[in-house]
Amino acid sequence: MMKSMQKALNASGAVVRVSSPDEVSKVVKFATKHHIPIAVKGAAYSTSASSSTHGGIVIDLCKLSRVIVDPESHTVTAQGGATWEDVDRAAARLRLAVVGPTTNYISVGGTALGGGYGWLTGRYGLVIDNLLSLRMVLADGRIVNASAEENPDLFWAARGAGQDFGVATELVFKAYPQSNEVFGGMLYFSLDKLPDIVDFVNGFEHQSTGNEGLFFGFDRPPLVEKTMILTILFYNGSETEAREFFQPLLSLAPTVNETEMMPYIRMNTLMNKAAKFGGRKRISGTNFTLPLDIKLLEELCQDFDKIMKTYPRVNQSALMFELLPYNEVIKVPNDATAFMNRGRYYNVASIFCWHAPEIDSKMKSLQQSMMQKIGERAGIARSPHLGDGTGLYANFVGHDASAKDLFGDGLPRLQELKLKYDPTNVFRKWHDLFDHKNVV
Ligand SMILES: Cc1cc2nc3c(=O)[nH]c(=O)nc-3n(C[C@H](O)[C@H](O)[C@H](O)COP(=O)(O)OP(=O)(O)OC[C@H]3O[C@@H](n4cnc5c(N)ncnc54)[C@H](O)[C@@H]3O)c2cc1C
Structure with missing residues (x-):
């Protein structure tokens, strides 16, 4: 070899x-x-x-994709290169589910080590809140285990900044019974429905019990070729309860309504097409707090629409406000793990897609300014009492933010642990904790 x-x-x-x-x-x-x-x-x-x-x-890691489910201990052991689809399938066979991302083409290691949000987050917290242990290959080649009992400092770092500490070859997660189907699917609305949708969104956290999820934002559905409001609904419970909860949206006469009862595993495939789009892409993100200002949303809608009309072959792009209830997430303090994005707020994710290399820098700057506008006008910057989280999800922001922005007060401890576990900074491609501007 x-x-x-x-x-x-x-x-x-x-x-x-x-x-x-x-x-x-x-x-x-x-x-x-x-x-x-x-x-x-x-x-x-x-x-x-x-x-x-x-x-x-x-x-x-594509060959490291084995998944073993233990129905007695309700645990799922996945190799680091397995996809969440592998995990969802294996768990579903035993009527179990784990907290995994809303798109299940992505990998277990790539998502879990940076935190991990999914439709079950409202009920069970983040992916890392359900991580019991992992096995990691360190920079010196040693193969070590990390858990609350074994190498707890590495376990702390691996839950939120794991990509910077080694190669995770095996991860063990808590699993939960999931014998019922869930309610979910996409609704598309014309732009005149925006005020009603924002009204519903602004009441979301008062109504939510933790069993729901709601994504909403702007998209250009195939064949329609115009900007529309996309909402994705999730309810872990009966159809009657789900329809009651989402009644204000369902009664708005959506142009397209694909909601129905479905197995949990299918819910995590609804957005897989977004992962498969060809061409050039860029993900970025920030955070938002409620209530949202309708004027800001109208402006963002216009900005998005203008980009779609101005540049060639960009119509697979999307901007999504992701309401996954945070009550379970904030039960864990920010300093309990290296993940520092816990607070009473939500993530925004954007994926910009295009084909022409000449517009690379234009698309980057348009996306960054859209994220900046949302962060400044809807994010925690305007409401510091909503928690001590940094407001940035490291798996979404790519290299748009510094390690200090991402890890805040946790950065000094992360740097200390880097010196212990990876002193020559071998693993630095995800977010470089020792980028000279980050040394604290
Ligand atoms: C369409 C789409 C939907 C998404 N939806 C969600 C979502 O619902 N929830 C959510 O939390 N995130 C979501 N994300 C973000 C996703 O978590 C990150 O993009 C993640 O980095 C993808 O992991 P990957 O393995 O596919 O990517 P890769 O590019 O292979 O890896 C990403 C990073 O992780 C490192 N890495 C991967 N595996 C390991 C390992 N085993 N050990 C050490 N380092 C490793 C890589 O070196 C790289 O730095 C989404 C992304 C996309 C594109």
């Missing part, structure tokens, strides 16, 4: 499809000995080039 890797490297770089933690360890040792940059690839859906490298070695 090492000889062929050396040969490939002499050419332009290498991708190594590892099939065991031992192999990961060998590759990491080889790369560090020869000072070759490493990138770790899960499902490759991040858009900040954090899982690719020019001339270095990509450790591709």
